[in-house]
Amino acid sequence: MTDKINLQEMEKKAQKLLNEDGMMELLMGAILFVSSTSFSGTAAFTPFLGLYVVFMRTIIEAYRKRVTYPRIGYLKLPDEEAKDVGLGILMFIGVIMLALIVFISLIYGQVTRVLVYRWIPTLVGLILFGGLYYNYERTGDKVNLVYIAIGLLSGLGFSLLDFTDPKLGPQLHLLFLSGVFIVAGIIRLRNFTKRYPVVSIDKRGIANE
């Protein structure tokens, strides 16, 4: 029991509860997997990225209706200004890309396609850092910090490794991250379903597990 009503903490708790269902990880894993194919030359799955963007809300809602709401109840959080968030993300990515190009030109004295490919994993790690830190601030869920560490360390590691094909580094890095997120998502989903069994309220108003 606590002797205070902390509205900020209440909001964070609600955000965290929604985050525990593993959906974010599974969705991230799928997006990173599809992104990795864009470096393979065939890019067979790349059009699916567009579909993700278009159907993102539908996918999230369908997942939550099936998995999340029957367990913890229905919960809709206040919508953040989607335009502001989108603009913030684009600006963040722009700044990171610019910084990376400046970094490459300072270290190597030139910016070539091969060098850009080499440092894409670090760029991906930094982009993930931005998104996941934002999520950590909103939810207080420390698992985001673990993902940030994995993203940054693996990004730097893959950038420092030498690959015969320059596209192989970013591709393998995205596949690695995709695997990490999908496994994490499955584990979180399993823990979520164990922790919160399906509850139904019958006609008498009695909750049944």
Add this chain to the structure above:
Amino acid sequence: MSKPSDELPDVKSIDRLIHEPVRLLIMANLFVVETADFLYLMNQLDLTFGNLSSHMSKLEEAGYINVEKEFQDKKPVTRLSLTESGRAAFSDYRERMKHLFT
């Protein structure tokens, strides 16, 4: 000469409907979300359906909450949200409580 009642703190203006502990927690939980259903509030507040239901009726009568009943996969779902006047009343209550103690 001032009357003794002039020196008393203005506690009478506190909204008694919100002041009740369970209703205060219901209002606080609904204040931080846009919409929530019965199951969510029952879980968060550790209340029974009947208990929550009776408090909900009082808050709905006062026009503080909006109750929407619908069927989802043939199951009844009750979704609750604060009305504009509910939000205003809760914010006002918070301000009054802040100023009440020095």
